[in-house]
Amino acid sequence: MSFSVEERGKPNTQDYRVYFKNSEGKYISPFHDIPIFADEAQNIFHAVVEVPRWTNAKMEIATKDPLNPLRQDVKKGALRYVCNVFPHKGYIWNYGAIPQTWEDPGHRDEATGCCGDNDPIDICDIGNKVCSRGEVIRVKVLGILALIDEGETDWKVIVINVEDPEAEDFNDIDDVRRLKPGYLEATLDWFKMYKVPDGKPENQFAFNGEFKNRDFAVKTVKDTHGFWKALISKKTNAGELNCMNTCVSDSPFCCSEADAKAIVDAASASGDAEPIPSSADKWYYYNK
Template sequence: MAQKKNLLPTGKKKRSASPAAKRPPGSEEVEVTSTPGTPELLGASPTSNSSDFQLMAEQMEKLALTMMPSSPYGASDDGEAATFEFRRFLSSDGGRVSYWHDVPLHAPGGGFHAVIEIPRMTKSKMEICTSEACSPIKQDIKKGKLRDYNMPIKWNYGALPQTWEQPEHVWQGLEGHKGDNDPVDIVDLSPTPVECGTVIRFKPLAALAMIDEGEVDWKIVGINLADASAAEINSLAELEAKMPGEVDAVREWFTWYKAINPAGERIEGSEPNVFEFGGKPLDTEATLKIVTEGHSCWHALVSRRCQAGKLKLA
């Protein structure tokens, strides 16, 4: 039986070599570590209160999400959490709508909407399901099992609605790599936990060009506009000044998260991900162009100017 929730606040994923790539404006070479920074990756909790962390872990295990303030959107669940059947649907005006297609990319008052799929300091690999009607959020499945990260992700993680990394699209400097056929991913550096399925207003500040099994998988790094520090950060330079090392930490986490086990040991047969442009983040201007390109690809998809394959357009 569907359980209705009102989740959403008001408006307001030895390093292998990669072929050389042409760098777009705003990128330079940067050294990426060749071994995992285990203490940083596994000791990732930003809080010193272990009991708080344990509580968050238990909530993640059960997906027992707290209620959020009222907003134009709500959510309802089908199935039990941590099962193959679980789905979280977005609702508006009493009916189900699509997380991917119906939430506008551009947010009122500035910034962009973003859908948080995985709350910070949790491990369940939740994602927008683009192959099902209304694109609900569900837990990813790998090798017949519900997928969890080997270590908690340090940040709120999600996707930009109305964007698409089209397989046939050619990104400048990433020629030869196909898009991963998903919405563009975001990493929210705000320390505020955000529940799975929440729609936030998001400020993009940097972009990391991750190549995952040969496919382009952009990571747009930015901040929740509800965060008190968001007004003071408007560029990559300001981000690095206010949050030194955070963008590098994002790159390192996504480099190694599939290649080391919970003990921080290399997993045999699993290679770390690769980041193009020398691992250097693109600046804010270049990042906004990436978002715009992703939105244009999505528009071509829903306008049926390209093949949808198994993707659902409503």
Template sequence: MKLVSLSFSLSALFVSLAYADNYTTRQIGAPHSKNYKIYIEKDGIPISPFHDIPLFADTTSSTMNMVVEIPRWTNAKYEINKETPLNPIIQDIRDGEPRFNYNIFPYKGYMWNYGALPQTWEDPNFITEESGTIGDNDPIDVIEIGEKIGYTGEVKPVKILGVIGLLDQNETDWKLVAIDVNDPNASDMNDISDVEKKYPGLLNDTIDYFRKYKIPVGDGPNEFMFSGKAQDKEYAIGQIMTTHNHWKKLVSGDIKENNIEKTNLLVEGSPYKVSPNSKIILNIPPVNLLPAVPIDPKYERWYYV
């Protein structure tokens, strides 16, 4: 595979760079319910975490913005919703009910902060050479291994360290490995080889978890590219830039995906850009956070697989 150089014009990114401290969340509905939504706001105005938050968090292109969907040690399967205008974070639905991931012994929920890089898209029309499978139709996933527990909707600047090539339901589902730039260990973490030095066993446990985590719902074990070996930073950057280029074609209208909401406020040149005074923005309800719905006890059990 030919890797993509980072020495490109920043104007090609469509949007100016922005920093994580500009972002807040607007929560609507009851957590753990079908009506719960978390909108991301910039300066108090709802924006799309899929389209409006820049991929890069600094002018050196060495730090990337991660949108946290699932905080460490939690089970609720929150994700950026592609079908709703401005792509709020919602709880995924499976078999008509809010989805939770099971506790696979000895793992309690997710062992890292889990989320996605904005302005990326794993195109389901694109076949990955290394796997021979199509993309999973989502922004590229990130596991963030720093010590601070994030929160759903947090925009976290991270350093990319490498990538795991997961094959999930016969789709390519990259899992980037990253660390918060503000983590105490961040200065010592520069590539995938540093993960084992600083966090021995973490990568092996991550592979083990992703292999097993859908077995309790009746799916088989997942498989991996490269026999489960995590690839280095250079390779990971190549995959990020591939998915970023796919996103650019999507949001510019070059790729027609009718099931994906492409409404945005900040992507220059996009035919889907709207004004902050548009009805789509003004019709988003104000903050209305309700008490969380109790979680079914089955999601608190250990599952031995």
């Protein structure tokens, strides 16, 4: 199964969008139409890369837009670039989401005591390859971190691309601790501090910041898939979320290829990228 992307608008502007197509050239939603499993028997999942490693433009699946293209988050009327808190420059993994998952804001998690953040579940790919924006990769789940973001559960699933030359050596969270020493500590540090330069307090974590193991993580991902199933079948109120899709045939939100094409055709024409503001490169120093 292969996927491709089509860019619309000018990169580094508020009109920029990244739309997705399947192997048949049909426009799809990366939120709803890409299968969660690449190999269900082996617990291999698909993941959509929103932010390639070392970059800091806060790209994300636009959950409220038709077909859910990637778009850059906007804060106070300006494009959002995540602050660089020394020694980290940009995101320290390929960052993205697992399709066909949803952290239900109406469900209070028994383990964390907090409700979901209304988004697909996030992933941090620790593989060696720096992926491209919109790339769909197949990943093994290794563990999970429970970030509590403004009172909401915001799971961060630690994964590795199955095509990574070292992937066979990684099967659980302890393998990351053993083979990539310092990476988990840096991950915790990154999520704790990345909003501090914006004047916000350090982020908090469930389980005292402990990374839970593979089995816990896989169960959590599958639970969010169950919440998504309720969402896409209209058994749960979608609220402002856009559930338009082209491949979930039994969904009341499924639309025609022509309707999907009309959405993309109406988007801004592609153009040359605008320059990234110099402020996006600023490094912040934090005395913990």
